[in-house]
Amino acid sequence: MLGKKFSGTPINGLSPYYFIIGSFLLVILVHHILYKTRIGLIVRSVGENHHSAFALGYDVIKTRYLTIMFGGVMSSLAGFYISICYAPMWQEGMTAGRGWIALALVVFATWKPYRLLVGAYIFGGVAIMQMNLQAFGVKLPGQIFTMMPYIATLVVLVFISSNKLRLKLSAPSSLNIPFEKNQ
Amino acid sequence: MANAADKKIGFIYIGPPGDHGWTYMHDVGRKYMEDQLGDSISTTFIENVPENADAVRSIRKLAETGHDLIFTTSFNYMDQTLEVAKEFPDIKFEHATGYQRLDNVSTYSARFYEGRSVIGHIAGKMTETNTIGYIVSFPIPEVIRGINAFYLAASKVNPDVKIKIIWVYSWYDPGKEADAANTLINQGADIIVQHTDSYAPCQAAEKAGVLAFGQASNQEAFCPNAHMTAIEDIWGPYYAAKAKLS
Numbered sequence: 001m002l003g004k005k006f007s008g009t010p011i012n013g014l015s016p017y018y019f020i021i022g023s024f025l026l027v028i029l030v031h032h033i034l035y036k037t038r039i040g041l042i043v044r045s046v047g048e049n050h051h052s053a054f055a056l057g058y059d060v061i062k063t064r065y066l067t068i069m070f071g072g073v074m075s076s077l078a079g080f081y082i083s084i085c086y087a088p089m090w091q092e093g094m095t096a097g098r099g100w101i102a103l104a105l106v107v108f109a110t111w112k113p114y115r116l117l118v119g120a121y122i123f124g125g126v127a128i129m130q131m132n133l134q135a136f137g138v139k140l141p142g143q144i145f146t147m148m149p150y151i152a153t154l155v156v157l158v159f160i161s162s163n164k165l166r167l168k169l170s171a172p173s174s175l176n177i178p179f180e181k182n183q
Numbered sequence: 184m185a186n187a188a189d190k191k192i193g194f195i196y197i198g199p200p201g202d203h204g205w206t207y208m209h210d211v212g213r214k215y216m217e218d219q220l221g222d223s224i225s226t227t228f229i230e231n232v233p234e235n236a237d238a239v240r241s242i243r244k245l246a247e248t249g250h251d252l253i254f255t256t257s258f259n260y261m262d263q264t265l266e267v268a269k270e271f272p273d274i275k276f277e278h279a280t281g282y283q284r285l286d287n288v289s290t291y292s293a294r295f296y297e298g299r300s301v302i303g304h305i306a307g308k309m310t311e312t313n314t315i316g317y318i319v320s321f322p323i324p325e326v327i328r329g330i331n332a333f334y335l336a337a338s339k340v341n342p343d344v345k346i347k348i349i350w351v352y353s354w355y356d357p358g359k360e361a362d363a364a365n366t367l368i369n370q371g372a373d374i375i376v377q378h379t380d381s382y383a384p385c386q387a388a389e390k391a392g393v394l395a396f397g398q399a400s401n402q403e404a405f406c407p408n409a410h411m412t413a414i415e416d417i418w419g420p421y422y423a424a425k426a427k428l429s
Contacts, residue, residue, distance in 0.1 A: 087357040087383040088390075089405070092199035093231060094381070096356035127359075131366040135316070135347045142322065142350030 016085040024117075026074075031113040043067055047172035050179045060179045075102065104153055110160060110170030119156070126152045190252065192216070192426055193245035194228035195238065197257035197380075198355040204380035204399040205354070206230070208416040209256045209279075211400075215419025216426050224426055234259035242267040246274050252429040254422070255279065257354070258323050264288060275429055280325045291421060295325060296332035298414030302396050303336030305411060306344075306374045309394060313343045316367025318377040318384050320354050326378050333376065347372055357383035368393055375409075385409055 034040040045053040046063045054060050082098070083090050101123060109116035130145040200210035213226055227250065232241045238260050245253050246267055254277045255264045261281035268276045268288045276288040284290055306315050315337065319326050330348065337344045347370060349363040360379050364387035367375060375388040375395040382405045388395035389406035397403065397413025 082358060087361040087381075087386065089357065089381075089383065089386060091203070091357060091381060092201045093355070094357045096353065096358065098358065128362060128366065131349050131363055132370070134349045135366050135370045137347070142352065146350065146352040 014084050014088075016081070019081050019085055027113050027117050034113065044172070047174055050174050050177070054179070054181070064179070075099070078102070101153075104157070108153065108156055108160065111172060112170070122152060122156070123149050189222070190224045190426065190429060191248075191250040192224055192226045192429075193250035193253040194226065195232050195241055195245070195253070195255045195257075195260060196228055196230040197232065197234065197260075199230050200228075202355055202380045203382050203402060203405070205416070206256070206380065208399050209254075209418055212418030212422045216422040219419075219423040220426055232260075236263070238263040239266055242276075243270070246271045250274065252277065252426065258325060259321070277425060280323075282324070291425075292325070293416060295414065295416075296328050299329040299332040300336040302376065302412065302414065303333035304340055306333070306376065306396075307337035307339070307341035309411070310337075310341065310344060310374050312371050312373045313341065313345055314371045315344060315346050315374045315376060316364065316370075316372030317346050317348045318360060318363045318367070318375070318379055319348060319350050320379050321352060322350070329378055351379060353379065355380045357381040360384050361387045364388060364395075365391070382406070 032040075034044065042053070042058050042063060045056075046058060046060050046067075050060045053063075078099075079095065082095060087094065105116055105119045105123070108119040127149045130148045133140075134142065134145050194209065194213055196206045196209060198204075198206040200206050210228070213228065217224065217226055227245065227248075229241045229245065232238050234257060238255075242253060242255060242260070242263055252275045253264075256279045258280045261278055261283055264276050264278045264281075265283060265285060265288060268274070268285050272287055274287065276285075278288060278290055280292045281290050317330060317333070319330065330346070334344075334346055337346070347367055349367060351359045351363055353359060356379075360377065360381055361383040364375050364377075364384035368388070368391045373393045375384050375393060377384040377396070377398050380398065382397070382402045385395045385397060385402050385406040389409040393409060394411055395406060395409040397406075397410055399414065399416045401413050401415060403410045403413075
């Protein structure tokens with residue numbers, strides 16, 4: 001084996017406060033860029049109607065790759081938080097499928113940064129609340145507690161998708177449509 | 184090098200061998216077996232096998248690729264092990280900590296409750312707030328037996344002792360385990376006990392300056408001040424003995 005073995009090595013954790021403050025700043029920054037700047041306008045137009053954006057002379061493919069890379073950087077920050085602050089260690093499979101929640105959150109937030117913040121705190125809050133209720137000795141089967149964050153997500157998702165028009169208006173209309181120049 | 188005449192022995196792991204807990208100790212046992220039996224055996228393991236229908240595929244894969252003896256190392260592989268064992272009557276299966284058997288399926292376990300009783304005694308004597316936080320995975324016999332043994336021993340030396348329990352419904356989720364440990368500490372627990380597989384709870388205890396026990400293996404490296412002792416699972420001699428017999 002080359003280099004240092006990281007699995008099972010204790011990590012001197014960072015204080016989570018920097019991350020918490022940073023996460024709020026990032027949400028504000030992303031919202032500002034998306035809705036208040038020219039770059040944001042280009043990004044949104046590429047998502048809404050790539051042919052029009054292309055006709056206006058924007059490089060659709062480059063924009064899409066760059067935004068995906070930005071998403072990758074944000075996800076890696078989340079991973080960094082897990083292994084540096086949340087549980088300061090590195091072990092294989094330590095995210096335990098948490099990344100899927102990020103996907104659900106985007107639908108939950110209907111692609112709006114501020115709503116994403118609310119959704120993330122509802123989900124995280126319910127997850128912690130159920131542990132506190134358990135430790136207080138509330139007499140309910142443990143399965144119900146473990147289900148709580150997911151039930152909360154489902155209820156909100158049902159509420160949001162109850163109005164099809166609302167869902168349609170909020171999702172980028174070129175979502176999942178590949179861009180081809182010669183069409 | 185392995186050759187065709189060798190005995191092939193397979194393992195199904197619930198987590199990664201790098202969990203430094205349950206799966207890690209099974210892997211240490213597997214390596215011990217290899218050292219003891221040398222070239223007469225070859226071993227294979229499949230890690231991170233979920234405790235659902237997927238386990239059937241993984242166990243069957245080992246059975247189909249000529250393994251003579253298969254160890255399935257988690258409680259919830261019980262039905263899946265029996266299902267595959269019925270299809271392959273000539274292959275021997277060993278299921279950890281379960282209670283159902285067949286002609287070619289046997290059960291092995293350890294007297295974990297004895298260890299739980301010892302750490303319960305220690306915890307009962309050591310706690311100052313008379314509150315002990317206990318993080319548990321699933322309500323299966325082995326886990327419930329562990330809680331009871333722990334509580335009986337702790338309350339014998341300290342009648343005022345209280346145990347707060349959090350079920351996380353996962354064997355391995357460091358984030359959730361750390362959250363559970365922090366919740367218990369916030370609610371006044373000054374000793375953290377766990378029946379989940381990562382060392383995150385012990386680490387959370389270290390950070391908060393309370394005491395803890397390691398899980399399945401010696402986890403002192405990750406929480407040198409919090410770590411009082413640990414129940415160590417030593418599977419190697421059993422694995423080696425079974426491999427010799429098969």
